[in-house]
Amino acid sequence: MNRQRILIDGDPGVDDAIALLLALASPELDVVAVTTVAGNVPWERTFDNGRRVVALAGRKEVPVFRGCTGPLLGPVLRGKYSGAGGLGGSLLPESDAPVQTAHAVDVITATLTEAAAAGAPITVCTMGPLTNLAVALARDPGIARGMSRIVAMAGAFLAGGNRTPSAEFNVLADPHAAEIVLRAGVPVVLAPLDVTFQALATPARVTALRARGGRVTALAAELITFYDRNDPARYGEPGGPLHDPCVIAYLLRPDLFGGRPAHVAIELQGSLSYGQTVGDFHGVTGKAPNATVLQQLDAPGFFDLLWGRLAAL
Ligand code: BDR
Ligand code: CA
Numbered sequence: 001m002n003r004q005r006i007l008i009d010g011d012p013g014v015d016d017a018i019a020l021l022l023a024l025a026s027p028e029l030d031v032v033a034v035t036t037v038a039g040n041v042p043w044e045r046t047f048d049n050g051r052r053v054v055a056l057a058g059r060k061e062v063p064v065f066r067g068c069t070g071p072l073l074g075p076v077l078r079g080k081y082s083g084a085g086g087l088g089g090s091l092l093p094e095s096d097a098p099v100q101t102a103h104a105v106d107v108i109t110a111t112l113t114e115a116a117a118a119g120a121p122i123t124v125c126t127m128g129p130l131t132n133l134a135v136a137l138a139r140d141p142g143i144a145r146g147m148s149r150i151v152a153m154a155g156a157f158l159a160g161g162n163r164t165p166s167a168e169f170n171v172l173a174d175p176h177a178a179e180i181v182l183r184a185g186v187p188v189v190l191a192p193l194d195v196t197f198q199a200l201a202t203p204a205r206v207t208a209l210r211a212r213g214g215r216v217t218a219l220a221a222e223l224i225t226f227y228d229r230n231d232p233a234r235y236g237e238p239g240g241p242l243h244d245p246c247v248i249a250y251l252l253r254p255d256l257f258g259g260r261p262a263h264v265a266i267e268l269q270g271s272l273s274y275g276q277t278v279g280d281f282h283g284v285t286g287k288a289p290n291a292t293v294l295q296q297l298d299a300p301g302f303f304d305l306l307w308g309r310l311a312a313l
Contacts (some may be wrong), residue, residue: 024054
């Protein structure tokens with residue numbers, strides 16, 4: 001099988017953890033590195049959580065690296081689920097996966113430089129604030145040649161924001177980094193809240209996950225149930241949205257998604273709209289599209305894929 005080489009950067013976090021499990025369970029994907037960044041929880045925790053997830057997947061050979069400790073500019077934001085270390089306290093056992101000492105930015109730079117030199121650019125998946133990738137690009141813009149595309153859980157368009165009325169967490173937590181990434185000249189696919197809000201882990205779907213059996217499904221269901229606890233009140237919908245797994249599902253089954261090209265820029269000035277992703281879907285700016293913005297999800301197909309892969313781990 002011709003496996004797709006990917007680097008995953010994120011801030012685990014429950015939905016990041018489920019996304020990592022999906023990637024590690026998928027034989028079509030070759031996860032060359034997991035880089036972590038401050039976001040949902042501080043950098044030490046996202047690093048530790050990443051190591052716990054690769055151990056849970058039985059994939060301790062996949063290296064996990066620590067990354068940037070906060071945004072390029074602006075205040076430090078934490079996720080809504082930061083209370084219990086980002087992964088429901090002690091739900092996941094401590095990990096004996098290797099403690100890598102290299103920094104995420106160096107690893108991203110080296111990986112992409114090597115991919116560019118080999119003429120074999122890779123996919124970079126992001127699931128948290130974009131600080132690590134932006135710093136690597138600012139230090140060496142040439143690494144853009146090592147990326148065939150960036151698939152990012154980031155932004156909100158018609159759906160509105162989840163941390164302000166207009167901004168989504170991963171962008172708001174480092175809007176300048178998001179702007180740097182969008183300007184890098186690499187094809188970008190955005191999975192914004194518009195599509196991830198359709199990936200609702202309803203109680204009936206979580207029950208269906210438990211019924212699949214397998215080594216990690218009970219624990220995954222516990223994590224999702226912990227994560228779910230505020231969302232029904234917040235969104236008026238049953239179940240929490242599994243944002244980050246949409247990134248990996250898109251790699252595996254792009255046919256489950258619908259989207260449109262747009263030029264996307266980040267609002268860096270507005271007081272009410274700071275961190276908003278502004279999409280030009282109608283070409284009114286005359287700027288060429290720099291992103292494909294995902295908008296529709298075949299939710300039953302998505303959960304069938306996700307639950308099936310988790311059950312096979
Ligand atoms: C994003 O913010 C984080 O809380 C989640 O892990 C996801 O990446 C959703 O806005
Ligand atoms: Ca995340």
